[in-house]
Amino acid sequence: MADEPCHVCDAASARYRCPACRVARYCSVACYKSHTATGCAPTAPVADDQRGTADAARSLGAEPSEWVLLTDADRALIERSEEVQGALRSRELRDIIRDLAGKPCQALADALERNQHLVDFTDTLLRTISFEAGRAAKDRT
Incomplete structure (x- = not known):
């Protein structure tokens, strides 16, 4: 671009x-x-196997109990969501996401405390995939 x-x-x-x-x-x-x-x-490169995923998540500071892995269906819902696409038109939001990419999970937690725009976008993503709190990654496969 x-x-x-x-x-x-x-x-x-x-x-x-x-x-x-x-x-x-x-x-x-x-x-x-x-x-x-x-x-x-x-x-971290995207890994096809669970071990690679575990290593990548740990390198960012995430523990297995915190993982929520998106399914192909989840990704398709997000990709087709007009609400998500509309939110991503915001340069501010894109800059925040770009700045967080590859940083430890704590950076995301800190950003969520400081930026309501990011909180709203995260809520939109979770609503789009009908995420239920407490649902483990293994339950989403």
């Missing part, structure tokens, strides 16, 4: 994507160096 602004300086059009976190986009070597110097965290 050539029109996306630089994640660091927000001034120039971002032409490159960070190879480590694969989330941040930047316009120059100077912005890349600034991004990596401020705590760029490599994203």
Whole structure:
């Protein structure tokens, strides 16, 4: 997406994507160096097996009792939801999500305490997949 602004300086059009976190986009070597110097965290590759998923979740600070794995049906519901798509039109929300990508679970918890927009979006996601509190990941497969 050539029109996306630089994640660091927000001034120039971002032409490159960070190879480590694969989330941040930047316009120059100077912005890349600034991004990596401020705590760029490599994203864990998506694993097909449960062990890989467990390792990835643990690396972000999540314990197995906290996991909620989305099914293909859940992802399809989210993808088709007009309410979710509408919320994602907000640049503020996209920036928050981009900033949280690959960070420990505690960063999400902190962001949820500070940002009502993120809380509303999270509620929308949970409503979209008809999530019930206390439902374990193994019950969702």
